[in-house]
Amino acid sequence: MIIIVIRAIQFSVLRRLCRRSRDSEIAPTAGFGTFESSPTRELNASVIVMKGETRVKSAIKEWLDNCIEKLKVGELTEADLRSVPVVLNSEKQLILYLYSKSTNLRSPLGGWALYDATAPDEPVLPSQDAPYASVLDAVNDGWKIVQFPRPELYNFTDVDNAYLTYEFILEKFV
Amino acid sequence: MINVEPTLNDHEVMQFIHNGYITLESIVDVDFNRECESVQGGRLNDFVLTDEFRRNVLLHPEVAGVVRSLLGDNFLVPTNAHHHLFEAAHRGQTWHSDGLTEYGYGITHLQCYYYPKEVEIEDGPTMILPGSHHRLVDREAIAHYGDILGQLSLTVPAGTVAMTRYGIWHKAGPKLNDDRRGMIKFSYFRTAMPKRDWMRDSDEIPPYQHAGRHPYVTEVESYRDRRRGELTWNWLCGLAEVEEEIPPIQMFNSGIPLSEIQLQ
Numbered sequence: 001m002i003i004i005v006i007r008a009i010q011f012s013v014l015r016r017l018c019r020r021s022r023d024s025e026i027a028p029t030a031g032f033g034t035f036e037s038s039p040t041r042e043l044n045a046s047v048i049v050m051k052g053e054t055r056v057k058s059a060i061k062e063w064l065d066n067c068i069e070k071l072k073v074g075e076l077t078e079a080d081l082r083s084v085p086v087v088l089n090s091e092k093q094l095i096l097y098l099y100s101k102s103t104n105l106r107s108p109l110g111g112w113a114l115y116d117a118t119a120p121d122e123p124v125l126p127s128q129d130a131p132y133a134s135v136l137d138a139v140n141d142g143w144k145i146v147q148f149p150r151p152e153l154y155n156f157t158d159v160d161n162a163y164l165t166y167e168f169i170l171e172k173f174v
Numbered sequence: 175m176i177n178v179e180p181t182l183n184d185h186e187v188m189q190f191i192h193n194g195y196i197t198l199e200s201i202v203d204v205d206f207n208r209e210c211e212s213v214q215g216g217r218l219n220d221f222v223l224t225d226e227f228r229r230n231v232l233l234h235p236e237v238a239g240v241v242r243s244l245l246g247d248n249f250l251v252p253t254n255a256h257h258h259l260f261e262a263a264h265r266g267q268t269w270h271s272d273g274l275t276e277y278g279y280g281i282t283h284l285q286c287y288y289y290p291k292e293v294e295i296e297d298g299p300t301m302i303l304p305g306s307h308h309r310l311v312d313r314e315a316i317a318h319y320g321d322i323l324g325q326l327s328l329t330v331p332a333g334t335v336a337m338t339r340y341g342i343w344h345k346a347g348p349k350l351n352d353d354r355r356g357m358i359k360f361s362y363f364r365t366a367m368p369k370r371d372w373m374r375d376s377d378e379i380p381p382y383q384h385a386g387r388h389p390y391v392t393e394v395e396s397y398r399d400r401r402r403g404e405l406t407w408n409w410l411c412g413l414a415e416v417e418e419e420i421p422p423i424q425m426f427n428s429g430i431p432l433s434e435i436q437l438q
Binding site for chain 2: 097099101102109110111112113114115121122123124125126127128130157158159160161162163164165166
């Protein structure tokens with residue numbers, strides 16, 4: 001029975017790990033403040049770029065590796081299995097804003113911002129290298145879209161531009 | 175009245191309409207730059223009223239020539255300024271435009287940044303987004319934006335003056351060191367309706383030439399930029415297509431007409 005439970009958890013976890021197996025290369029930029037005369041740290045979030053290998057060893061993977069080792073030597077306990085919720089809740093959400101040139105997920109990007117609450121609060125130089133070629137490219141790298149742009153909310157006149165378009169919001173857990 | 179000759183031509187004015195900024199590199203005298211390096215941060219209302227500051231910066235022939243080209247004659251010369259002084263490292267500001275919007279097709283307000291000292295990328299240079307000067311937005315609602323294709327870090331030599339169409343998105347970039355980085359910000363305002371106030375090769379007004387698409391701009395946005403550029407160009411040339419008055423007194427509007435200035 002324990003083996004079945006382990007296998008089920010392992011399968012679920014591996015699915016998640018596969019989706020984020022190419023993360024890393026952190027290059028934070030931007031940050032806080034509004035006026036140049038009064039740079040308040042009102043937006044204490046980091047904006048980072050991620051692509052490539054896993055940058056943080058997942059707490060879930062670490063827990064799973066530990067359980068497998070214990071299983072092999074016959075030391076796996078009920079307490080180990082009951083710690084799953086704790087491990088799951090330890091994951092942190094990353095938020096990625098992508099500005100697509102159209103509502104098509106294959107369109108190129110015009111801007112991006114990644115917020116990672118776990119990243120160090122340090123200044124990092126700006127970048128002109130988009131983290132992904134498109135929203136679909138990010139989805140292929142394990143990001144989940146949590147908000148799609150709604151065309152009816154965008155201004156449409158023959159002369160006036162306003163906010164950056166089209167804003168997709170994605171999330172990933174590490 | 176102090177004579178100020180326009181310095182821009184048709185093509186350069188069209189470029190300004192498209193980009194929303196122009197930079198004049200290393201134009202201010204080296205000794206005056208050194209003097210300004212040690213000025214305190216914050217408001218500089220007395221300092222900008224001195225003949226020295228007017229002569230070296232505000233009415234420098236190249237600076238005033240751009241103002242004369244874009245705002246016409248007898249423009250308002252700044253009577254206040256703010257020294258944006260940073261020393262400690264910081265993450266940078268969020269994208270914003272200053273104050274309230276001054277919306278319209280015309281060019282009536284030039285906001286300028288003077289850098290007494292060289293600014294390198296680690297110094298937290300001002301960043302601007304070319305072409306964003308006509309985007310009407312709530313400044314707090316763009317604070318989550320990060321990197322934008324085409325954004326520009328103003329890494330400039332000492333004595334540079336960047337001149338922008340009020341409303342351009344900008345921010346202080348991330349600063350990696352503890353070196354002193356100063357920027358003195360001031361504004362010029364228009365007092366007269368436009369009449370193609372720059373240098374002319376001929377009296378025939380050329381049609382507006384759209385300079386293309388900024389890297390972050392979508393296709394339909396680029397069409398809109400083209401149309402808006404045409405309207406601004408026509409307004410600046412005094413053509414009848416656009417009937418737009420000079421806006422009334424704006425927030426932070428402060429200046430003295432060029433005709434009332436006498437340098438000792």
